[in-house]
Amino acid sequence: MYVAAETDSSLAQKNGANGVEGLALARNVKVSLDGRHVYAAGFGNSAIAVFSRTATTGKLRFVQMVKEGVNGVSGLSDVASLELSPDGGNVYAAAVGSVP
Amino acid sequence: MTVFARNANTGMLSFAEAHKQGINGVTGLNYAYCVAVSSDGLNVYAIGTYSNAVAVFRRNITNGTLTFFEVKTQGIAGVDGLTATKSIAVSPSGEYVYAAGRDDNAVAVFRRDQQTGALTFVEAQKNGIKGVTGLQGSYAVTVSPDNQHIYAAGLFDNAIAVFEVGQARRRAVRR
Numbered sequence: 001m002y003v004a005a006e007t008d009s010s011l012a013q014k015n016g017a018n019g020v021e022g023l024a025l026a027r028n029v030k031v032s033l034d035g036r037h038v039y040a041a042g043f044g045n046s047a048i049a050v051f052s053r054t055a056t057t058g059k060l061r062f063v064q065m066v067k068e069g070v071n072g073v074s075g076l077s078d079v080a081s082l083e084l085s086p087d088g089g090n091v092y093a094a095a096v097g098s099v100p
Numbered sequence: 101m102t103v104f105a106r107n108a109n110t111g112m113l114s115f116a117e118a119h120k121q122g123i124n125g126v127t128g129l130n131y132a133y134c135v136a137v138s139s140d141g142l143n144v145y146a147i148g149t150y151s152n153a154v155a156v157f158r159r160n161i162t163n164g165t166l167t168f169f170e171v172k173t174q175g176i177a178g179v180d181g182l183t184a185t186k187s188i189a190v191s192p193s194g195e196y197v198y199a200a201g202r203d204d205n206a207v208a209v210f211r212r213d214q215q216t217g218a219l220t221f222v223e224a225q226k227n228g229i230k231g232v233t234g235l236q237g238s239y240a241v242t243v244s245p246d247n248q249h250i251y252a253a254g255l256f257d258n259a260i261a262v263f264e265v266g267q268a269r270r271r272a273v274r275r
Contacts, residue, residue, distance in 0.1 A: 032106075032108075036108075037111030066104065066113050073102075074118045075101065075118025082135065083137050083144075084137070085164055086140075087161070088106060089106055089164050090104060091103075092102070092103055092137060092144055093102040094133055094146050098132060
């Protein structure tokens with residue numbers, strides 16, 4: 001994920017830097033309706049990377065990675081797309097590699 | 101199709117469940133490529149590129165878990181425009197669902213039952229038919245916030261096709 005203001009490219013979040021995980025081959029990104037968090041689908045990691053967002057600056061801070069096969073997570077293999085519910089209570093992911 | 105519960109304060113996700121092609125009667129999810137949630141929160145729609153289909157789920161508004169409801173598949177009951185589908189969008193009003201069919205160079209239009217979320221096929225807008233251009237390799241579709249226009253990305257046309265809702269006709273193509 002790359003976040004850049006017109007005069008400031010220092011906001012970038014890159015896989016493997018500063019503890020950021022789950023962004024390999026990032027394919028999709030969504031902002032929660034409350035503006036507090038950003039979610040990215042990392043196709044190459046079969047993972048979703050979670051960031052908290054500072055509204056005034058847009059700056060992101062890595063919070064969490066959920067990944068196929070870790071802590072019981074299933075259905076994220078080669079994740080391609082994600083969406084939040086309007087009430088903010090859920091994240092839904094479509095993963096092309098998720099086969100029985 | 102994977103469901104996570106979201107902690108609104110921390111943003112952290114907790115795995116809830118996964119719905120997979122061929123398990124517990126779920127179909128239409130082969131190569132699940134895109135997902136959309138209706139604005140009323142009652143349904144989740146996902147497309148399976150290799151299924152040429154839209155899978156319809158009903159959503160539990162208390163915990164967000166899903167129940168498979170139905171599937172709309174290319175070539176069945178008159179459904180068209182879903183071959184190698186790559187994108188799905190629900191209109192903000194919740195009245196329509198649109199899917200981009202890459203290999204049909206098309207946008208498939210469904211009317212949505214706002215009580216059940218069930219879909220009824222309306223039409224397929226196809227490249228080269230009735231003046232439609234810019235839809236070659238139809239790859240992504242989105243709806244304007246006022247529900248009045250549909251925008252579709254034509255991967256192989258290097259274009260965006262613009263449709264006016266209700267008129268069911270192409271207005272312009274931006275390249």
